[in-house]
Amino acid sequence: MTLAKLDLAAEVDKIFADLGVAADKYKGGTLAVRSPISGTEIGRLPEVTAADAKKAIDAAHEAFLEWRLVPAPKRGELIRLLGEELRSAKAALGRLVSIEVGKVTSEGLGEVQEMIDICDFAVGLSRQLYGLTIATERSEHRMMETWHPLGVIGIISAFNFPVAVWSWNSALAIVCGNSTVWKPSEKTPLTALATQAIFDKALARYIANGGSAPKNLSTLLIGGRDIGEALVDHEKVPLVSATGSTRMGREVGPKLAQRFARSILELGGNNAAIVTPTADLDLTLRGVAFAAMGTAGQRCTTLRRLFVHDSVYDALVPRLAKAYQSVTIGSPLTEGNLVGPLIDRQAFDKMQAALQASKAAGGKVVGGERVLDAEATDAYYVRPAIVEMPRQTDTVKEETFAPILYVMKYSTFDEALALHNDVPQGLSSSIFTNDMREAETFVSARGSDCGIANVNIGPSGAEIGGAFGGEKETGGGRESGSDAWRAYMRRATNTLNYGRTLPLAQGVKFDIE
Numbered sequence: 001m002t003l004a005k006l007d008l009a010a011e012v013d014k015i016f017a018d019l020g021v022a023a024d025k026y027k028g029g030t031l032a033v034r035s036p037i038s039g040t041e042i043g044r045l046p047e048v049t050a051a052d053a054k055k056a057i058d059a060a061h062e063a064f065l066e067w068r069l070v071p072a073p074k075r076g077e078l079i080r081l082l083g084e085e086l087r088s089a090k091a092a093l094g095r096l097v098s099i100e101v102g103k104v105t106s107e108g109l110g111e112v113q114e115m116i117d118i119c120d121f122a123v124g125l126s127r128q129l130y131g132l133t134i135a136t137e138r139s140e141h142r143m144m145e146t147w148h149p150l151g152v153i154g155i156i157s158a159f160n161f162p163v164a165v166w167s168w169n170s171a172l173a174i175v176c177g178n179s180t181v182w183k184p185s186e187k188t189p190l191t192a193l194a195t196q197a198i199f200d201k202a203l204a205r206y207i208a209n210g211g212s213a214p215k216n217l218s219t220l221l222i223g224g225r226d227i228g229e230a231l232v233d234h235e236k237v238p239l240v241s242a243t244g245s246t247r248m249g250r251e252v253g254p255k256l257a258q259r260f261a262r263s264i265l266e267l268g269g270n271n272a273a274i275v276t277p278t279a280d281l282d283l284t285l286r287g288v289a290f291a292a293m294g295t296a297g298q299r300c301t302t303l304r305r306l307f308v309h310d311s312v313y314d315a316l317v318p319r320l321a322k323a324y325q326s327v328t329i330g331s332p333l334t335e336g337n338l339v340g341p342l343i344d345r346q347a348f349d350k351m352q353a354a355l356q357a358s359k360a361a362g363g364k365v366v367g368g369e370r371v372l373d374a375e376a377t378d379a380y381y382v383r384p385a386i387v388e389m390p391r392q393t394d395t396v397k398e399e400t401f402a403p404i405l406y407v408m409k410y411s412t413f414d415e416a417l418a419l420h421n422d423v424p425q426g427l428s429s430s431i432f433t434n435d436m437r438e439a440e441t442f443v444s445a446r447g448s449d450c451g452i453a454n455v456n457i458g459p460s461g462a463e464i465g466g467a468f469g470g471e472k473e474t475g476g477g478r479e480s481g482s483d484a485w486r487a488y489m490r491r492a493t494n495t496l497n498y499g500r501t502l503p504l505a506q507g508v509k510f511d512i513e
C-alpha cells in the first residue's frame with residue numbers, strides 16, 4: 001500500500017476506542033497533529049489556556065498535600081499497577097508512538113518497554129528511599145537524615161521520546177510522594193493522551209483495591225510553549241524536569257533559578273565516537289550504522305560525529321558509506337525498514353541547510369536526498385547522509401536533529417579526545433577500541449566529558465538502571481535509575497536528644513529559675 005493510502009486516522013480511532021478515550025478529547029480542537037508517516041492529519045486536540053494550566057497546577061498541589069501522607073510502599077503499589085496496565089497496552093501504545101512520531105515498530109514498542117522497566121524499578125525503590133544515620137558529636141543524641149516529597153513535579157517533554165520521558169520522571173516522582181503535571185510536546189499530544197488514559201486505569205484499579213489517592217495526582221496539559229512557561233513560572237512547582245533542545249533549556253533554566261526552583265534539564269546532544277587502530281571493525285560498523293541512522297537521526301543520543309584513526313579510515317569509511325546506500329527507508333510500520341520519516345518539513349529544511357553548509361566547507365556528502373516524496377508529498381523521508389569533513393567546522397559542532405554523520409580523520413589519541421570534547425553539547429559518547437589504555441582513559445576524568453561514555457557500543461539507547469543523560473552544560477546523569485530519585489525529594493537532617501541535658505556552647509549559661 002502506498003503511504004498516502006494508509007488510513008492512520010482510522011487506526012488512531014481504534015486505539016483510542018480500545019483505551020476508552022472519548023473522541024472529543026482528540027477531535028474538533030485547535031491543535032492539529034499530523035503523522036510524519038503520511039503527512040496526513042490524525043487528530044485535532046482541544047488545548048488548555050494558561051489560566052486553566054495555573055488552576056490545574058493549584059489542584060495538583062492539593063493532591064500533593066494528600067499523597068505525601070500515603071506510605072511509600074503503598075505509593076509503589078500504584079506504580080506496580082501502572083506497569084501492569086502498560087504491559088497490556090504495550091502493542092497499542094507502541095503502535096501509536098510509531099504513528100505519531102514515525103519510529104519503526106520495534107522502537108515504538110521499545111519505548112513502551114522502557115516505561116515498564118522504570119515502573120519495576122520504581123516499585124522496588126518505594127521500599128528503599130533510605131536516609132543515613134550519622135554519627136553525632138553530642139552525647140545521648142541521634143542524628144539522621146530523612147527524605148521527604150517535594151511537591152508538584154513539572155514535566156516538559158520533547159517529541160522524539162513522547163512517552164518514555166514522562167515515565168522516567170513520573171514513576172519516580174509518584175513513589176517519592178509527589179504529584180505530577182505533564183506538558184508534552186505539541187507535536188505528540190496523542191501518545192500523551194493515551195498514556196494518561198493508561199495511568200487513569202491503573203489509578204482506578206488501585207482505588208478499587210482499597211488504595212487511597214487524591215484527584216489530580218497526575219495531570220496532563222495539552223498546549224504549546226506558553227503552557228510549558230506556565231509550569232516553569234508557577235511558584236508551587238518546586239522542580240521542573242524539561243527535556244528538549246538546548247535553546248529551550250536556556251530559556252527555562254534561568255527562570256527556574258530566578259525563583260530558586262530545581263531543574264532537571266535533559267537537552268541536545270552532539271554525540272561522537274572514536275574509532276582507534278585496534279577496533280573490531282565489523283562490530284564498529286554495526287554499532288556506528290545503527291547509532292547514526294536509527295530513528296532517522298532523531299534521538300538525543302544519535303551518533304553525529306565520528307573520528308576515525310587514519311590507519312583504519314580506508315578500511316571502515318567506504319564500507320560505512322555502502323551501508324548508508326543500502327539501508328531500507330520507508331513506512332516505519334513495514335517490517336524491515338530501518339529508517340522512517342523525519343518529524344516534519346522544518347526538520348528536513350534544517351538538514352538540507354546543514355548539508356549545504358558542510359559542502360561549502362569542503363565536505364564530501366553521500367546520501368541526504370529526499371525519497372518517497374512522490375508517494376506522500378507532505379511526508380519527509382530522507383536517505384541518511386554521511387559527510388566526510390576535512391575538519392570540525394561550526395556546522396559539525398551544532399546538533400542538527402536529522403540523520404547526518406560527519407566523519408573526520410585523526411592521527412593521535414589525544415587529538416581525537418580533544419576534538420571529541422570540543423562541542424558545547426555533550427550527552428553521550430563512545431570509543432571503539434581493544435586497547436585497554438585507550439578504553440580506560442576514555443571513561444576516566446580526563447576522557448569523555450559526556451554524561452554517558454561507552455566502550456565498544458554505540459552512544460544511542462540507554463537502560464533505565466543507570467542515571468540517564470546529563471548534557472555536559474547542565475551536569476551529568478540525572479534521570480531514571482541509580483540515585484536519580486533524590487532529585488524528586490528534599491533532605492532533612494534531624495537531631496534527636498534522648499538525654500536530660502542540652503549541651504550549649506562552652507561558657508554559655510542561662511538563668512532559667
Ligand code: NAD
Nearest residue numbers: 157158159184185228229244245248251266267268269300
Ligand atoms: P523543543 O525544545 O523544541 O521542545 C521540547 C519541549 O519544550 C516541548 O514540549 C515544548 O513545547 C517545550 N518548550 C519549548 N520552549 C519552551 C519554553 N520557553 N518554556 C517552556 N517550555 C518550552 O525540542 P523538540 O524538538 O521537541 O525535541 C528535540 C530536542 O530534544 C533535541 O535537541 C534532542 O536532543 C532533545 N532531547 C534530549 C533528550 C535528553 O534526554 N537529553 C531526550 C530527548 C530529546
